Amino acid sequence: MSAKEEILSRITSALRDAPAPEPIPREYRVSSDMPEAELIELLVDRLEDYKAHVDVVDLPHLPATLAERLKDATSFVVPHGIDAEWLVEAAPTDSARLRTDAPGAVLSVTELDHTDAVLTSSAVSIAESGTIVLDGTPNQGRRAISLVPDHHVCVVPVSSIVRLLPEALPRMDITRPLTWISGPSATSDIELERVEGVHGPRQLDVIIVKGL
Amino acid sequence: MSNVFMGMPTLPVFGDGNLHIDEPFPDAAHRELGNTQMRANLRHATHTIRDKRLKVVGELPDWEELRDAGAAIKNQVMADLPAMLEEFEKNFTARGGVIHWARDSHEANKIVADLIREQDTDEVVKVKSMATQEIGLNEYLEEQGISAFETDLAELIVQLGHDKPSHILVPAIHKNRTEVRDIFLAEMPNVDPNLTDDPRLLAMAAREHLRRKFLTAKVAISGANFALADSGTLAVVESEGNGRMCLTLPETLITVMGIEKLLPTKDDLEVFMQLLPRSSTGERMNPYTSLWTGVTEGDGPQNVHLVILDNGRTAALADKYGRTALNCIRCSACMNVCPVYERTGGHAYGSTYPGPIGAILTPLLTGIKSEENSSLPYASTLCGACYDACPVKINIPEILVHLRGEDVDSKREEKKLPSQMDLMMKGGQWAFSSGKHLGLLEKALPLGKLAAGRDKKIKRLPGIAAGWTQSRDIPAPPAQSFRDWWKKDHEPVAPTPDQEK
Structure with missing residues (x-):
């Protein structure tokens, strides 16, 4: 008997006397009608609690804000699907600071390790827990680019913010590689006190964009 | 017992690895x-x-x-x-x-x-x-x-x-x-x-x-x-x-x-x-x-x-009282609220899984008879803080009690002779089965006072009860029981019609 057959038969035999399970009660909150301004306020509060830096801007101010957040980076990487309009101030067309990661033209891990920052968009954000979800679509890129550089600048369109986790899951394609980010890398391993900054990006700047 | 019947393995099949504790x-x-x-x-x-x-x-x-x-x-x-x-x-x-x-x-x-x-x-x-x-x-x-x-x-x-x-x-x-x-x-x-x-x-x-x-x-x-x-x-x-x-x-x-x-x-x-x-x-x-x-x-x-x-x-799944232990999502909330874990730390549990969840999961995975794992279900005051904290509502105290029962039964099978615990339980059964029995036993209270001596503390109990006095004294029992005191101190009240029924 193969290991699989044996384990499945052990389970079947273990469950011989098991009662039929009760139906699942789903009485928890699955929707909310929080106005946009409060949603933004809640998300900002949660992200700042995690020691992320947060800007809230209108779309026309996005390029200037990006330039400001990236001004200390000697180099930064963007996924190939990022809107070129966003970069007009941070990286004029001939900028040597800008590195684009694209299928067929990927940066090596070593190159990423020598890149100061990364700029991505995001798929959906959950205000109540301060969580931003990246799903690897072209304006977010493959997982390595938002992981190896030490500084992550992440754009959050206001239209992608929901209040509750149950409102966010229908917006996720679960078969894509997903990364849920709630603040910069942190640890509670020493005396259970939270300290920001271990292996992931130690600096997280979030730019919430109205009109996007 | 043959294990080739219909090609089915003998059940349950217990686990191994860093789960067996070598010290009680x-x-x-x-x-x-x-x-x-x-x-x-x-x-x-x-x-x-x-x-x-x-x-x-x-x-x-x-x-x-x-x-x-x-x-x-x-x-x-x-x-x-x-x-x-x-x-x-x-x-x-x-x-x-x-x-x-x-x-x-x-x-x-x-x-x-x-x-x-x-x-x-x-x-x-x-x-x-x-x-x-x-x-x-x-x-x-x-x-x-x-x-x-x-x-x-x-x-x-x-x-x-x-x-x-x-x-x-x-x-x-x-x-x-x-x-x-x-x-x-x-x-x-x-x-x-x-x-x-x-x-x-x-x-x-x-x-x-x-x-x-x-x-x-x-x-x-x-x-x-x-x-x-x-x-x-x-x-x-x-x-x-x-x-x-x-x-x-x-x-x-x-x-x-x-x-x-x-x-x-x-x-x-x-x-x-x-x-x-x-x-x-x-x-x-x-x-x-x-x-x-x-x-x-x-x-x-x-x-x-x-x-x-x-x-x-x-094997854990086959235990109808213990199987919900598998619902554990390894959050560790139970150990963080446990008064026993807080004092002994995780090493005392000897297994990969310490704390309240470990005290049930470990013996469920290995079987209660494995080495010293039968001592784990006793690593609890049954206060229930773990159950309150558990995000998937595993009734840890109930499973602890169930596993203690398994342990007592398995040891009884091995020994075939009544243990001190059996005798104490039998005594308890007799004492608490009627008010008269309990009253008789309470007549012995002054003996306890005598045993406590001048400092009014009992420092050492005999037999398996010795574990109780290993790190604490028992105060001397009072000269009379609560029921005696109540009888002497209160006028009998005429029963209400309700109580007469």
Whole structure:
């Protein structure tokens, strides 16, 4: 008997006397009608609690804000699907600071390790827990680019913010590689006190964009 | 008994690995209690996390509804496990992943070592995983000449300190910052000799130490917090980014997961990803959660394996009173609120799984008769704090009592003679079966007073009751019983018509 057959038969035999399970009660909150301004306020509060830096801007101010957040980076990487309009101030067309990661033209891990920052968009954000979800679509890129550089600048369109986790899951394609980010890398391993900054990006700047 | 009947194995088949304790809990606890530094560290850490947990749990108006849903989902998973495992395998495989099944720790360890050798390497990076701790994977790989580098900060502290984990979430919870600094100074190559005990600087030192390993490793090993049957998706919940490093950068990823980790659909994450972070680190959400479904071209590992592990889980599932212990999502809230764990620490439990959940899970996985594991269900005051804290409502006190019963029954079978406990229980049964019996017994109270002597304390009880007086005195009993006093002190009241009926 193969290991699989044996384990499945052990389970079947273990469950011989098991009662039929009760139906699942789903009485928890699955929707909310929080106005946009409060949603933004809640998300900002949660992200700042995690020691992320947060800007809230209108779309026309996005390029200037990006330039400001990236001004200390000697180099930064963007996924190939990022809107070129966003970069007009941070990286004029001939900028040597800008590195684009694209299928067929990927940066090596070593190159990423020598890149100061990364700029991505995001798929959906959950205000109540301060969580931003990246799903690897072209304006977010493959997982390595938002992981190896030490500084992550992440754009959050206001239209992608929901209040509750149950409102966010229908917006996720679960078969894509997903990364849920709630603040910069942190640890509670020493005396259970939270300290920001271990292996992931130690600096997280979030730019919430109205009109996007 | 034959085990070839219809080709069915003899059941239950218990687990092995780092689950068998070689010293009874009371002895180990007695030794650990002598470590006052550890007790101070644990008190500080468990109280910090309790307060954080209460604060973030209190923010959710629907916490109890989430717990109800979490418990019901897990019960459904267990009831439908064979079909759900098949569904998961089909979906994970369809997206390029490879599934392996392991009956026990030996089989799982061998599968992992063979997969590593196929990649022509003798080094792997590891994300913290209870399953690999349980099966003793690191020790096995070392015997095979393969170095496994733990990358979670607390696991790193334990590994560098040649120590054992004492908590499932924060394995180095028994060490304070100064002790961690000393371990780093002694064991971490190229560490700054001026390193202080500032936790931020200690975390930086770990970052420096592991950076090169992450960027060059060919193989990573992880556990999994959840597996979604209807999509074939795996999830790892973490804080530091070491998980993302391991799950993203190496070409080969090997995950080891118990059969009980399944959830039916992605919608169930909406329950568990609210319950788990708040219960474990007391955060609204953990910094990083990674989800992957088989292989994604151009993103992350292209050679993806999953080892599905039994190792005694089916034996636990066969225990109709104990099977809900498998619903555990390894949050560690139960140990953080446990008055016994807070004082003895995790090492006293001797198993990979300490604390209240360990006191039931360990003997369920190994069988109550395994070595000294029968002492674990007694490592509790039955106060019920663990049950209140459990995000999936495992009734730990009830299972503890059930396992104590199993233990007493199994010892009775072996000895065939009534034990002191049996005699005491028989005596108790007689005394409490009628008011007259109890009254007779109470006449002996002045004897207790006599035994207590002039300082009015009983310092040593005989036989098995001696355990009670080992570390405390019993005050002398009063000269008269409550019932005697009541009778003398109160005028008899005429019964009401109701009572007469």
